[in-house]
Amino acid sequence: MHVSMEIADKSTREFPMLASLANQTSRDFRNLAVRRKQTVMAEHKEAPLSTGPKTLDPNEYFHVSPENRRIQDARAAMRANLKRQYQLQLNNPHRKELIDDPAQTRWSYARNNPYPHYRVTFKTSLMGAMFGIFPLFFWYYVFKTDRDRREQRIKDGTQDRRLCLSS
Incomplete structure (x- = not known):
């Protein structure tokens, strides 16, 4: 220097x-x-209808209590141990059986059996109505008004009634 x-x-x-x-x-x-x-720290304004994840709180990054730090380290150690066991099974040249991945098993079970774990909430009910019931009423209204308008024009004699096979 x-x-x-x-x-x-x-x-x-x-x-x-x-x-x-x-x-x-x-x-x-x-x-x-x-x-x-x-x-370094950009101005962040949260969205009005949602809250940010808890992990974005600076207090969660810098002011972690020793107990929470110990819990995080225990989880990281457990994940590392599971990963090591999976890698050992995967790279074993003498294996004859399939490797059981518990996370994959849980995911596939939940994916194939959604109804035992489905919970009716306001949001799910609203989504079901929006995508299941409202479209039926919408298309009923569109087709009914179009038919009524066409019938009214036929009664008035203003409808062009040439033979048309496409409509």
Whole structure:
């Protein structure tokens, strides 16, 4: 560190133009660092109808209690152990049986048997009505009004009634 300062002092004495350039670049770097510090944490405004995940809270990142840290470490150790066991089974050259992945088994069971685990809520009821019942009423209204309008034009004699097989 001391040697580099001597070289910098010597170079600025011999080349004054270089000194001004060095000062300019150091100012630029300082300004860049200040700008970086300002943009590290962007202004975040939460959406009005939803809350952000709990993990985005800075208190969850920086102020974790020792008990929570211990729980997180235990979970990470359990995941690492399960991953190691799975990798050992997967890479075993002498295996004859299929590898049982419990997460895959749970997922496929839940996917194939949704009704025992389905819970009726306001949101699911609303979605069922929107995508199951409302379209039926909508198309009924569209076809009925179109037919009534066509029949009224036929009664009035304003409908063009040429033979047309396409409509």
